[in-house]
Amino acid sequence: MSTTQIRTNGVDTDTLFATLDAVRLQPALARFQFRASTRWLSGTHNRTTIGGFYGAGAEQAREQEFSIDADHPTVLVGDDHAPTPAEHLLQALGACLMSGLANIAAARGIELGEVTAELEGDIDLLGIFGLDDGVRNGFQEIRVTFHVAGDADAEQLARLVEQARRRSAVYDVLTHGVPVRILSASS
């Protein structure tokens, strides 16, 4: 007789908890290295491919390689083939908070309904354009507004958002920064 796999919010919570137990016993399993490869196409249009990564103690292959394009819009002298890198950054943040929220809700036994997050980022391009040294290159502020429906009261739903923030990799990097080393190997 096979056991029934229980999924809450599409999350296999038994496997999730078993994974956490395995990592408790062998913390080195938690060391991951993610990778991406960006290729210039034309102008501001470029394509990033994402495939294997290291984690859970081994190289991990994927069944498919993912491909993501970026470009600038025409008002910024691009061809608008794809979102800007700054918009991709907002996407990474929204996605990270959302994935975490769904896992946390499942672990707490809260069934989610519709969940959305609206992101906005203010940026003054005088920085990037090199026209004002007093203006930073990046976003000046990012705002995220969550709308969470589920079978719990408003306070419990708000706590899901708060816990997602506390355990988000992308939120941590965006708010605290990360060392970035850039090497140039001319060819």
Place this chain on the structure above:
Amino acid sequence: MSTTQIRTNGVDTDTLFATLDAVRLQPALARFQFRASTRWLSGTHNRTTIGGFYGAGAEQAREQEFSIDADHPTVLVGDDHAPTPAEHLLQALGACLMSGLANIAAARGIELGEVTAELEGDIDLLGIFGLDDGVRNGFQEIRVTFHVAGDADAEQLARLVEQARRRSAVYDVLTHGVPVRILSASS
């Protein structure tokens, strides 16, 4: 007689310089707001749509709306429908540096050949998992290795990478951080 549009590396440099001149005269044109909307699908799988934005003094519509998915891989109890948010973050960085590099090369009259950037990010998931308070949630370090071919010497090509770094919105945000406000509106 029509004028010939000169494009270097696919960049319309006349329009690029005219845009910079316009912003010098009217700096408020450089104020932009980018937006993204993330919707939960199932488990760690979610979809972000990216459409209009504010910039150059007006709301800017796009001909098409862009859609980007994220998920966790099976080893992290996801369904591997799409890259992880952490990989999307690497993509945003690679794309930002690459778009900048192409514009800078065009402005300097350097014709590019093949240009690629390999990105790696180290992350210890003990932080996200809540198993070690001494481990951060996000990447511990990100490395980017550029391979730049073009009709200039190695030093000039390396300077393109350095200037792309100096004028990158995403690099600035990742290395210096940005205020992020998260609001929760239960529904």
